[in-house]
Amino acid sequence: MRDGEKTYLKRFSRSERAVHWIHAAAFFVLLGSGLVLYLPSLAAIGNRGFVKDVHLYTAIAWAFALLAVVAFGDRKGLRRTLNDLDGFDLDDRLWLRRYPTKQGRFNAGQKLNAAVTAAFAVLFAISGILLWYGERDTRFRFAGTIVLHDGLMWISLVLLAGHLYLSVIYPRTRHSLRGIVRGDVELQWALEHHPKWVKDVRASEMEDGAQG
Amino acid sequence: MDIERPTAEDARPYGRRTFLALVAGGASSLLWGPAAWSIARDVLLPVAGVLPPPLGDLVRSGWRIYSVTSIPHFDRATWSLKIDGLVERPIELSYADLRALPRAEQVTDFHCVTGWSVSNVRWGGVRFSDLLAVARPLPAARALGFFSGDGAYSDSLTMDQAQLADAMLAYEMDGAPLTRPHGAPVRVVIPEMYGYKGVKWLNRITLLDQPFDGYWENRGYDRNAWIDHHA
Numbered sequence: 001m002r003d004g005e006k007t008y009l010k011r012f013s014r015s016e017r018a019v020h021w022i023h024a025a026a027f028f029v030l031l032g033s034g035l036v037l038y039l040p041s042l043a044a045i046g047n048r049g050f051v052k053d054v055h056l057y058t059a060i061a062w063a064f065a066l067l068a069v070v071a072f073g074d075r076k077g078l079r080r081t082l083n084d085l086d087g088f089d090l091d092d093r094l095w096l097r098r099y100p101t102k103q104g105r106f107n108a109g110q111k112l113n114a115a116v117t118a119a120f121a122v123l124f125a126i127s128g129i130l131l132w133y134g135e136r137d138t139r140f141r142f143a144g145t146i147v148l149h150d151g152l153m154w155i156s157l158v159l160l161a162g163h164l165y166l167s168v169i170y171p172r173t174r175h176s177l178r179g180i181v182r183g184d185v186e187l188q189w190a191l192e193h194h195p196k197w198v199k200d201v202r203a204s205e206m207e208d209g210a211q212g
Numbered sequence: 213m214d215i216e217r218p219t220a221e222d223a224r225p226y227g228r229r230t231f232l233a234l235v236a237g238g239a240s241s242l243l244w245g246p247a248a249w250s251i252a253r254d255v256l257l258p259v260a261g262v263l264p265p266p267l268g269d270l271v272r273s274g275w276r277i278y279s280v281t282s283i284p285h286f287d288r289a290t291w292s293l294k295i296d297g298l299v300e301r302p303i304e305l306s307y308a309d310l311r312a313l314p315r316a317e318q319v320t321d322f323h324c325v326t327g328w329s330v331s332n333v334r335w336g337g338v339r340f341s342d343l344l345a346v347a348r349p350l351p352a353a354r355a356l357g358f359f360s361g362d363g364a365y366s367d368s369l370t371m372d373q374a375q376l377a378d379a380m381l382a383y384e385m386d387g388a389p390l391t392r393p394h395g396a397p398v399r400v401v402i403p404e405m406y407g408y409k410g411v412k413w414l415n416r417i418t419l420l421d422q423p424f425d426g427y428w429e430n431r432g433y434d435r436n437a438w439i440d441h442h443a
Contacts, residue, residue, distance in 0.1 A: 039266040043277035043393040087223030115227045119234035126239060134326070138432045143327030144242035146276075147249045152238070 007187040009201060011105075011179035015073030016081060019066065020180050023121065026062035027156070030055060030124075034153065059128055081105075085114045091196070105197035116159065124152050246327055274330045277393045280427060281362040284413050288389075288397050291361075295346070297418035298353035303346060307397055310383065313338045313346070318378050320403035323439045335401050336384030340374040343381055343417075353419035358400055358411040358426075367411050367426030368435075369402065378403050381414065405437040 033055040036042045084105050091101035092108035127149040134141035166173045179185040190198050260271040288307040296302040316339045322330040357368045379402040390396040395412025408428045429435045
């Protein structure tokens with residue numbers, strides 16, 4: 001796609017962007033409502049029953065929204081992306097050891113971030129369900145549940161700070177924000193940060209062209 | 213259709229391994245997490261000062277606030293504590309009346325049944341023996357029913373439990389008047405039991421011939437919430 005002098009490359013499908021923003025929105029609502037419920041200095045804020053409902057139903061909405069994307073979205077594209085995120089080739093492994101190797105659609109750091117985020121989402125859900133159900137059946141009330149739920153929150157805050165720094169503040173990487181907001185990125189930026197990805201896109205375009 | 217990728221064959225599934233390892237490690241932390249957190253807290257304590265107050269609170273004090281309703285508000289000038297039931301002299305004490313009773317102080321640990329604890333909480337308040345002396349329980353009175361001013365929460369203790377040396381009706385915490393989240397103006401403190409026995413925002417005590425199931429006991433919790441001294 002051309003826009004004036006610049007060429008843009010499609011980076012994220014609508015389904016992928018939906019998955020990202022469902023997580024982002026849910027995280028902020030759950031963080032805010034969770035802190036109000038737990039912290040002494042915030043506990044007197046607002047209607048507690050309402051805050052508790054916001055927390056609970058946001059979690060449920062988050063899960064259903066993800067299911068909806070999987071059910072009605074671009075499943076094939078999501079599976080291909082999942083595959084991209086899973087595999088660490090030699091370049092990725094060297095990149096993790098700080099060699100400046102060429103990166104594909106995702107660099108090794110982004111791949112790790114995706115794996116950590118997915119694992120945390122699962123663990124947040126497990127510990128959240130246990131917190132909820134443990135009040136109803138004491139056999140499922142464990143001392144470690146709240147430690148896990150809180151610990152995930154703490155680590156997530158640190159990871160989020162790094163994520164926001166790279167996507168919003170740091171000049172060399174912040175162009176990536178456009179990809180997750182609008183779906184495409186500048187070709188020049190992609191060549192600099194994800195050259196193997198650009199090569200793959202080119203190859204598949206040529207193949208499509210040859211077949212078409 | 214498949215695109216030839218020079219490095220695709222040597223790709224290793226580190227993504228799913230990271231995911232699975234974290235899920236397994238996190239789930240297993242249900243067992244080792246509490247012990248690890250108590251060590252981590254000692255390390256974090258010195259840096260808690262630089263955290264914003266709400267998060268700093270969490271590291272410093274370890275308190276978490278539980279309530280089954282919104283946090284109620286009471287004015288100490290108009291609040292009163294009713295003592296009724298099996299007593300010779302049903303009575304309604306003002307906050308000033310309560311403060312005029314013999315004052316007791318103690319430093320005890322607080323344990324929540326959901327797994328967190330706060331060490332060395334300094335409580336100021338009134339022993340139940342001094343409080344009950346005002347209303348003079350009848351011989352038939354064997355238990356105390358506690359009712360929260362939140363309109364929803366209640367619990368009970370046997371007379372013996374309430375007379376434990378470190379059980380009290382607290383109006384101060386850590387040298388300051390009890391704050392709203394912690395149960396102002398007064399709350400029940402019984403350190404040898406889990407925190408859910410400590411009714412907050414208390415405004416009525418009824419003397420009974422036997423204890424009853426309170427809010428959480430109606431939902432499956434033990435009526436006698438003795439803490440395990442494993443930690």
